Amino acid sequence: MSAHILPKRVYYLIFGILMFCTYLTVQIAFFDLGPLNTIAAIGIACFKATIVILFFMHVKYSPRLTWAVILGSIFWFAILMALTMSDYLTRGWRTFG
Amino acid sequence: MLPEAAHQHVHGLAHHFDTLEQQTEATTLGMWVFLVTEVLFFGGLFMVYTVYRSWYPDAFAAASHSLDITLGTINTAVLITSSLTMALAVHAAQLGQRKALMLFLVATMMLGAVFLGIKAVEYYQKFVEHHVPGPGFNFEEPRYAVHAQIYFSLYFMMTGLHALHMIIGFGIMAFMLRWAWNGTITREYYSPIEISGLYWHFVDIVWIFLFPLLYLLGRHAH
Numbered sequence: 029m030s031a032h033i034l035p036k037r038v039y040y041l042i043f044g045i046l047m048f049c050t051y052l053t054v055q056i057a058f059f060d061l062g063p064l065n066t067i068a069a070i071g072i073a074c075f076k077a078t079i080v081i082l083f084f085m086h087v088k089y090s091p092r093l094t095w096a097v098i099l100g101s102i103f104w105f106a107i108l109m110a111l112t113m114s115d116y117l118t119r120g121w122r123t124f125g
Numbered sequence: 126m127l128p129e130a131a132h133q134h135v136h137g138l139a140h141h142f143d144t145l146e147q148q149t150e151a152t153t154l155g156m157w158v159f160l161v162t163e164v165l166f167f168g169g170l171f172m173v174y175t176v177y178r179s180w181y182p183d184a185f186a187a188a189s190h191s192l193d194i195t196l197g198t199i200n201t202a203v204l205i206t207s208s209l210t211m212a213l214a215v216h217a218a219q220l221g222q223r224k225a226l227m228l229f230l231v232a233t234m235m236l237g238a239v240f241l242g243i244k245a246v247e248y249y250q251k252f253v254e255h256h257v258p259g260p261g262f263n264f265e266e267p268r269y270a271v272h273a274q275i276y277f278s279l280y281f282m283m284t285g286l287h288a289l290h291m292i293i294g295f296g297i298m299a300f301m302l303r304w305a306w307n308g309t310i311t312r313e314y315y316s317p318i319e320i321s322g323l324y325w326h327f328v329d330i331v332w333i334f335l336f337p338l339l340y341l342l343g344r345h346a347h
Contacts, residue, residue, distance in 0.1 A: 033219045043209040050201050050336075054194070057341035065345065069337035077330045084212045084326045086319075091150060094157055101161035105168045109175065116176050 032089040042083045049076050137314030149316040156320045160327050167331055170283050174338060177275050184272030186343020188264070191256060192280075193247060197340040200243045201332065207236035208329045215322045221312030223305060230302045233325065237295050244288055248281075257281070280339055287335060290328045297321050 053072040057065065082088040087098065135145060142148035178185045214229035255263040258278045264270040301321050304310050310318060 033216065036213065036216060039209060039212045039216065042212075043205065046205045046208075047202065050198065050205065053337055053341065054198050057337070057344040060345040066342070069341050070334075073334050073337050076333045080208065080326055080330055080333070084208055085323055086215075090153070094154055097154065097157045097161060101164040104161075105164055108165070108168055108172055112172055113175065113179075117179065 032086070034083070034086070034089075038083060042079055045079060046076055135313075136311055137309070137316075145313055145316075149319070152316050152320055153323070156323050160323065163327060167283075167286070170279070170286070171334070171338075174279050174283070177272075177279065178342070181272035181275065182343075184269040185276050187266055187269045188256075188273035188276035188280075189339060189342045190344065191254065191265075192340050193250065194340055194344065196243055196247050197336060200240050201336045203236050203240045203243070204329050204332050207233050207240070208326055210236060211322050211325045215315070215318050218305075218310055218315035218318040219312070221315075223308075223310070226305045226310065226318065227302060230298055230305060234295055234298045234302070237291055237298070241288060241291055241295075244284065251277070251281075283335055283339065287328065287331050290331070294321075294325050294328055297324060 049072050053069055056068050056072075059065075061068065081098065087094060138145055138148060142151065210229045210232040214226055214233060217223075217225035217229055251257055255261050256273075256277050258274045258281070262270070262274050262277075264273040266273075298321065301310070301318055304317060
């Protein structure tokens, strides 16, 4: 990984996008969109996290092994969420109680 | 080529690596593996948050509404700015610009301190309002009191753990500043800065998720 040096303007651009997204997510929060509020908030947060990882953390220019490690962590977190919520969210169904 | 001969004059290269590139790749990967454990560490708390919020959405919205959204938004901006200065510090290190590196490290530390200061003001407000879980807990809407206390427990655990990471990050930056100052960090051997940067950005990412989940939920409802 001989240093892939990004030009400074990339960092300023990412910073600008992050700030705009923060403004956007706060503005959206004041409107009642029902379940869309949560989806928008998490969606914007995921987008912000992605560009931080890709550019500030240089993952876009990192070896595939690094990608595998990061995707692995997301995958394991998804397992945690999916299996736990498949229990908690279906407890009220009571189809056999 | 004898490895020993090749190693003699390479500053910062540990003996069990052949080249600085190999070492940098290995240390970066090692840091990412550590960050994976951090993802699952915080992930457990996000999991608990999701379960309780799905059970008591109204109480969570009411409790969330008592947070100061202005301070929360300012703190988000402060932390994003600190990530920018951190990225610029790594950039300066890659170019071997010692002065710029030290400047950006100091800027990152100062922004981190501002974040913690604002957080302290917010915590103080919560103590004054009796929103801290425990015997003195009191919530303005009695029907939500029991479940609002769960929200505030999570609020203090998650932001507290995040603040602890910020304090540790501040200490790491102080070390990096010392290494930048005494010439340990060079254009070739800058991976300590890169890795510290990964940690700092990770802590920023945690906040990127904490902010909407804790401050913004139910903002429209009242």
